[in-house]
Amino acid sequence: MTSNGPPYDPDLALPSIAQDESGGNDQILDFSKLATHRAFADPMAAIEKEQALSDPLVKIEEVNIPGPRGDISLVIVQLKDDQTPTSTNRPAIFNIHGGGMVAGNAYSALTTIITWMKHINAAVIVSVSYRRAPENTGLALVEDCYEALVWFAKQNAEYKFDPDRVIITGISAGAGLAASVALKARDQGSPKIFAQVLLCPMLDDRNNTPSLQQYIGMPPYIAEVNDFGWRSVLGDRRGGDNVSIYEVAGRADNLSNLPPAYIDVGAAEPFRDHAVAYASKLWEHGVQAELHVWAGGFHGFDLFVPDAAVSKDAKEARLRWLQRLLR
Numbered sequence: 001m002t003s004n005g006p007p008y009d010p011d012l013a014l015p016s017i018a019q020d021e022s023g024g025n026d027q028i029l030d031f032s033k034l035a036t037h038r039a040f041a042d043p044m045a046a047i048e049k050e051q052a053l054s055d056p057l058v059k060i061e062e063v064n065i066p067g068p069r070g071d072i073s074l075v076i077v078q079l080k081d082d083q084t085p086t087s088t089n090r091p092a093i094f095n096i097h098g099g100g101m102v103a104g105n106a107y108s109a110l111t112t113i114i115t116w117m118k119h120i121n122a123a124v125i126v127s128v129s130y131r132r133a134p135e136n137t138g139l140a141l142v143e144d145c146y147e148a149l150v151w152f153a154k155q156n157a158e159y160k161f162d163p164d165r166v167i168i169t170g171i172s173a174g175a176g177l178a179a180s181v182a183l184k185a186r187d188q189g190s191p192k193i194f195a196q197v198l199l200c201p202m203l204d205d206r207n208n209t210p211s212l213q214q215y216i217g218m219p220p221y222i223a224e225v226n227d228f229g230w231r232s233v234l235g236d237r238r239g240g241d242n243v244s245i246y247e248v249a250g251r252a253d254n255l256s257n258l259p260p261a262y263i264d265v266g267a268a269e270p271f272r273d274h275a276v277a278y279a280s281k282l283w284e285h286g287v288q289a290e291l292h293v294w295a296g297g298f299h300g301f302d303l304f305v306p307d308a309a310v311s312k313d314a315k316e317a318r319l320r321w322l323q324r325l326l327r
Contacts, residue, residue, distance in 0.1 A: 266297025
């Protein structure tokens with residue numbers, strides 16, 4: 001299938017795993033085949049877990065905390081004691097995993113965040129496994145993420161981080177949830193969020209942009225998946241008026257008083273236009289935001305093809321922004 005959108009960077013040859021998964025993409029558009037999709041996505045998280053556990057520089061702790069509807073599972077990552085600086089202003093990273101709102105867990109793409117930890121003054125990471133749609137709907141997902149952040153912000157003495165330097169981040173669906181959590185924290189008055197890093201964010205349930213139309217049926221993340229993910233969360237409310245900004249951050253009219261944001265997205269992916277619109281709205285409301293739209297980048301390009309030149313540029317730009325912000 002071809003697209004009338006910007007072409008993919010020629011260095012971003014799709015790996016066979018992406019082609020295979022996308023080739024039968026009706027599997028992730030049909031609730032009856034959700035288990036098939038998870039059978040693809042969840043083992044990828046298991047590989048990430050194995051890689052994280054084998055990293056000689058980090059230590060990993062799994063904890064459960066009380067949540068609004070049962071326990072919430074967290075993964076906490078720190079550098080090992082002999083590698084940790086003695087600084088008292090260590091930042092913390094609060095990570096929300098991707099997976100289209102329906103798949104993945106706290107280990108999904110975690111090694112990417114661990115790389116950040118090694119470069120920004122030995123930050124501690126907490127990554128949350130929230131209740132996934134469609135078994136859980138509406139505000140359930142963001143409630144888990146917010147409650148986990150509230151809990152973690154109070155653990156600064158135990159994990160030796162500065163509660164005023166908590167960075168919230170996510171990839172894809174996780175980035176959309178991170179944006180929603182930032183809105184909720186602003187409106188509740190706490191916890192304080194120092195910055196938000198939103199990577200290829202899933203921000204809006206309305207399939208009304210050119211980029212969503214340009215990449216219908218285009219692997220590795222076809223535009224139709226956006227509709228499936230939001231239908232899983234919102235049901236018949238998807239695209240309608242009765243949707244909370246905490247469910248869908250892109251619905252928020254007022255983005256004032258939010259933390260500085262780093263947003264990046266591929267120019268050749270469905271979420272491009274929603275990401276650009278969100279950055280523009282942040283600027284409109286006086287919030288500092290840095291936006292990168294990577295030419296030829298498809299959804300999650302730096303995860304699928306990490307050694308491509310554009311992938312390396314994207315990863316380096318994120319680190320430079322974090323390091324500059326934390327000086």
